[in-house]
Amino acid sequence: MRVAVTYPPLRAPDGVSQATLGQNRQFQWFHNPSYIYPMIPASLATLLSKNDFETAWMDGIAEEWSFEQYLAEMKKFQPDLLFIETKTPTVKQYWKIIGQMKEMFPNCKFVLYGDHVTAMPEESMRNSLVDFVITGGDYDFLGLSIAKSLRNGAELRAGIYYRDSEGKIANSGKFDLVGKLDELPWIDRELTKWWMYGEFLYKRTPFTYTLAGRDCPYGKCTFCSWTTIAPRFKVRTPQNLLDEIGFLIEHYGIREIFDDTGTFPIGGYMQEFCEGMIERGYNKKIYFDCNFRFDYFNPKLAQTMKSAGFRWMKMGLESANQETVNRLRKKSEIGLVAEKCRIAKNAGLEVHLTIMVGYPWETKQDALNTVNLAKYLMREGLADTLQGTVVIPYPGTPLYDQAVENGWLTVPPGEWERYGMTEPVLHVPDMKPDEVMKMAHSIYSGVIHPKFIWKVLRDIKGTEDIAYLYRSARALMGHLFDFKGTRTSDEPGKSN
Numbered sequence: 001m002r003v004a005v006t007y008p009p010l011r012a013p014d015g016v017s018q019a020t021l022g023q024n025r026q027f028q029w030f031h032n033p034s035y036i037y038p039m040i041p042a043s044l045a046t047l048l049s050k051n052d053f054e055t056a057w058m059d060g061i062a063e064e065w066s067f068e069q070y071l072a073e074m075k076k077f078q079p080d081l082l083f084i085e086t087k088t089p090t091v092k093q094y095w096k097i098i099g100q101m102k103e104m105f106p107n108c109k110f111v112l113y114g115d116h117v118t119a120m121p122e123e124s125m126r127n128s129l130v131d132f133v134i135t136g137g138d139y140d141f142l143g144l145s146i147a148k149s150l151r152n153g154a155e156l157r158a159g160i161y162y163r164d165s166e167g168k169i170a171n172s173g174k175f176d177l178v179g180k181l182d183e184l185p186w187i188d189r190e191l192t193k194w195w196m197y198g199e200f201l202y203k204r205t206p207f208t209y210t211l212a213g214r215d216c217p218y219g220k221c222t223f224c225s226w227t228t229i230a231p232r233f234k235v236r237t238p239q240n241l242l243d244e245i246g247f248l249i250e251h252y253g254i255r256e257i258f259d260d261t262g263t264f265p266i267g268g269y270m271q272e273f274c275e276g277m278i279e280r281g282y283n284k285k286i287y288f289d290c291n292f293r294f295d296y297f298n299p300k301l302a303q304t305m306k307s308a309g310f311r312w313m314k315m316g317l318e319s320a321n322q323e324t325v326n327r328l329r330k331k332s333e334i335g336l337v338a339e340k341c342r343i344a345k346n347a348g349l350e351v352h353l354t355i356m357v358g359y360p361w362e363t364k365q366d367a368l369n370t371v372n373l374a375k376y377l378m379r380e381g382l383a384d385t386l387q388g389t390v391v392i393p394y395p396g397t398p399l400y401d402q403a404v405e406n407g408w409l410t411v412p413p414g415e416w417e418r419y420g421m422t423e424p425v426l427h428v429p430d431m432k433p434d435e436v437m438k439m440a441h442s443i444y445s446g447v448i449h450p451k452f453i454w455k456v457l458r459d460i461k462g463t464e465d466i467a468y469l470y471r472s473a474r475a476l477m478g479h480l481f482d483f484k485g486t487r488t489s490d491e492p493g494k495s496n
Contacts, residue, residue, distance in 0.1 A: 001151055003053045004079040005045040005143075007038075008097050009060035009070050010090060019061055019090065026225075026389055027087045028421045035062040037197035037209040039187065039260055041085055044140040046188040053081075053147055055191065062196045074101065081109045081150060083143055088116040088394050089420035095128035102129045111146060113139045115225035116416070118175075119396025121161045125169045133161040136175030137214050137229035140184060181213070181236040186244045189252065201312060201352060201385060203464045204255035204287055208248060212241050212273075216262035218293065220329040221316075223356075226262055228396030235265055238273040242280065249285055256287040256311070264290035266301070274308035283309030290314075294332050294340040302347035312350035312384065315341075320373035321366045324359055328399075337373070341382035353377065353386040355443055358436045360391075360408040360426045367431070367439050374443060388443030390421050390436060 010019040018033045042057070049055040056077050060070040074082075082101070086094050091112075098110045113134035117124050121133040134142045136159045148154040156162070159175025187194075189208070198207045213235035215226035241259075248254040264270070277283045292313035319325055322334045341351050355374050357367045377383040393400040393409075403409050403426060410433075411418045411425040419425055424436040431439070460466060 001053050001080050002078060003048050003081045003147055004056045004058050004077060005041050005083045006058040007061045008084065009065050009067055010093060021061060021085060021087055021090065026392065027089050028389065034199045035197050036199060036260065037194065038085065039209060039211040040137065040139050042187045042192040043184055044083065044143040045192055046185055047140045047144045048147055049188060049191055050185050051144060057192045079105060079108050081147055083111045083113065086112050086114045086116060088416045091116050091124065091416055095124065098128050098130050109150060111143065115228040115394060115396055118229050122169055125161055131163065135159045136177055138177055138179050141179035177230065177232050177234065181234060182240045186247065202256045206252055206254050207256045208254050210241060210244060210257055210259045212236055212259050212261045213265060217265050218263060218331065222328050222398035223391065223393065225394050225397060227398065235269065238269055238276055241273065242276040245282055246280060249282065254286060258289040262291055263293055266296050274304050277308040283307065287311035294337055297340045297343050299343055302343050302349060306347045306349055310349060312352060314352045314354060317353045317355050317374065319356065319359065320370040321362060324362060327361065338377065338382055341377055345382060351383040353383050355386060355388045356391045357439045358391040358424045358426055358428055360428060363429055364431050371439065371442055386443065388440045390424055390440050391426060392419055392421055393426065
């Protein structure tokens with residue numbers, strides 16, 4: 001039985017910007033994309049292969065294939081079962097792609113998974129020829145269940161929508177997330193082409209990713225898609241993660257790792273992990289990076305992380321306005337952000353800020369406050385890099401439910417192609433849509449300041465820093481073109 005875990009390619013109208021899909025992070029069209037390793041789909045492909053399915057990994061987005069190239073590869077492979085991860089802005093395109101591919105491969109079964117179809121599984125079953133929809137974030141466990149059911153009639157695990165013998169929509173019950181992560185095999189890096197993936201933020205090569213947990217120990221932020229697919233946080237043991245890191249160092253010569261867990265776990269987990277990094281000597285061999293939270297930081301923890309080999313953290317600033325942070329249930333004190341950044345920097349750690357604009361309760365001045373705080377942190381050397389996005393409420397999140405209830409949406413439900421961050425979809429009291437996009441643009445343009453540039457040049461110590469600076473500059477220039485308000489179409493593999 002031939003199984004493909006795949007991302008059909010999607011491009012923006014200019015033929016340069018590309019979609020960023022993988023692990024259901026916020027969707028955006030990028031002019032200079034970097035492709036983050038989709039760890040759970042990669043785990044799905046590995047699990048299928050380990051269970052004697054002939055498995056292909058076909059990430060047409062990261063491969064930068066044309067849609068015609070993608071179809072040609074599929075014709076060579078002739079899949080019996082095909083898995084596609086989708087996001088709200090791409091779901092309608094994938095409905096059409098599945099219909100097109102059903103004509104080419106009439107006996108192939110198609111599966112959609114991701115946060116959008118978790119929130120609205122029957123929508124895709126009604127509007128496309130998809131055979132199965134996986135709900136929840138355990139794509140690997142449930143994907144293997146579908147494959148085994150088709151091969152030998154095994155019972156489907158809870159969380160799967162399908163068509164019964166009469167063609168009616170049915171399901172196997174509500175997803176339960178009971179799969180234990182330590183029972184999964186480590187990702188087959190060769191099968192899933194690990195070398196294709198990496199963000200501009202790494203300094204050492206070879207670089208790759210790990211995933212300690214799914215997804216965040218806090219798990220309450222109203223805008224986060226993981227509240228839809230992984231409402232219960234679960235982790236691998238520190239021992240299991242450390243063993244994989246050792247394997248990556250030994251077999252691939254890995255010198256830097258980013259752990260893509262929504263927030264790396266703290267407390268006893270962090271202590272055991274850091275002790276293991278030091279005892280095994282991995283802290284001398286690799287840099288280790290992660291997603292983190294401002295409120296977790298204190299001087300002792302920062303120093304422990306630095307000693308264990310941590311280099312940089314992605315930190316969610318989201319907004320400079322405490323009311324907004326409270327509404328998002330983010331549980332951060334904005335007044336302490338600069339202090340927390342200083343703690344990190346004093347320990348020798350680097351900080352990457354994530355920022356959003358376009359909240360329906362914020363004024364233009366509120367948004368400017370956020371942009372200005374980010375500029376201040378960057379210019380004063382309290383943060384090193386940043387990224388800005390426009391607030392998009394995805395179906396299934398509390399923010400989306402609030403938007404519907406309060407009439408904040410400017411785009412009717414169902415026009416999902418417009419949720420691709422090429423325009424705001426939320427009404428902002430005193431800002432026009434193009435002003436919101438310009439505000440997002442200013443997050444990047446604001447760091448081009450003599451003080452910041454001097455700091456960057458001053459910190460160059462060798463070829464790794466020069467290469468890092470080059471990647472960062474390319475990413476920054478790309479982001480300056482990312483908020484132009486380009487609309488997407490529903491034509492498979494294309495936009496207009």
